[in-house]
Amino acid sequence: MATKLTERQQQILDIIRSEIQRTGFPPTRAEIARSLGFKSANAAEDHLKALARKGAIELTAGASRGIRLVGEPAASAPPPSPSLLEQLLLPIVGRVAAGSPILAAEHVEREIGVEPALFSQTPDYLLRVRGLSMRDAGILDGDLLAVKKTAEARNGQIVVARIGDEVTVKRLSKSGSQIQLLPENPDFSPILVSAGDDFSLEGIAVGLIRTTPLH
Template sequence: MEKLTERQQQILDFIREVQEANGAPPTRLEICAAFGFASPNAAEAHLKALAKKGALSLEAGSSRGIRLAEALGLPVVGRVAAGSPILSEGTVDRHVRVDPAMFEPRADFLLRVRGLSMIEAGIFEGDLLAVHRTADVRDGQIIVARVDDEVTVKRLRRAKGRIELLPENRSMKPIVIDPERQSLTIEGLVVGLIRDDFAF
């Protein structure tokens, strides 16, 4: 899902709250009333923008024809190509029917683990990590990071003006980031794990 504007996120949160409370999404008029829009056309424009960004889909001919993308489950991100967004059409292998709200904070996607760098944290090859998309992370947390064009899962440590990505495998060395020579993007916070055989 593409990054949402603040207002788009507010509308998506409202749709989710109404859906959870009433078992059905709001109408365009209810969205207008909640946000003070002058006409249903304004609500429709926001809904179309949300649909274009992949946050929901719209069903024609129904006043409540709004389907949240998470109803499909969480997207599983497979191998991420160098330079591509971590969550894009080409990276999604499939969806797993799991409620994003079972994680705290809520998960935005699942990332398939490749490699053995986190085995001492109980994270094994083939596991699905639930990831909350955020750049706001603290030292000691397990994160998904992009270093230059490589995506990795490591524990974060900031120390003495440098950043270290720590493996949970005594046979492997930390990745030390030199901000002047390397690009680091924090893609999200790991909030849970699903063993793949459990997911089916």
């Protein structure tokens, strides 16, 4: 990197790198602000813009986690192939009917082309977020959550999970054999997964596309 970073900018860069390695997902401005004791996310935004000007990161307008490290491959991402140099065509999944596969034809609203560089790993589909249970992670009602299909996830990752007849987006918390699905909004309660519950992981979140402007 040609331009020297300030100590604070290097701290923020380290936080971004660490969060991508830990969850596969860049932090939000609010998460960076909390980590460094800033009073508002605007202070984090100012530092991010400075990092972008210095060529350390790239910022994507309209994506709450639209931060990409420059000159480093995304964590766990496969090497780019010629097909990834073009836009990805991803289905948008709306409401999921009880007991039906997420990618069943009746759930797909349409397909859209997106830039692969927006995501930490290549997603399989975009899930339209319902409700505000993940508000404090920067995931809002109506946003499109980029999801990579997998039945395995690490502790702390944001996941799409099926419990009973419901499909939900939450942060995964594993302690021994106990699994909890944690909201990112104090108005919502954690979901404790019991041994007898019909529970499965449908995928992990690898990015976000904001569909409405932040106020």
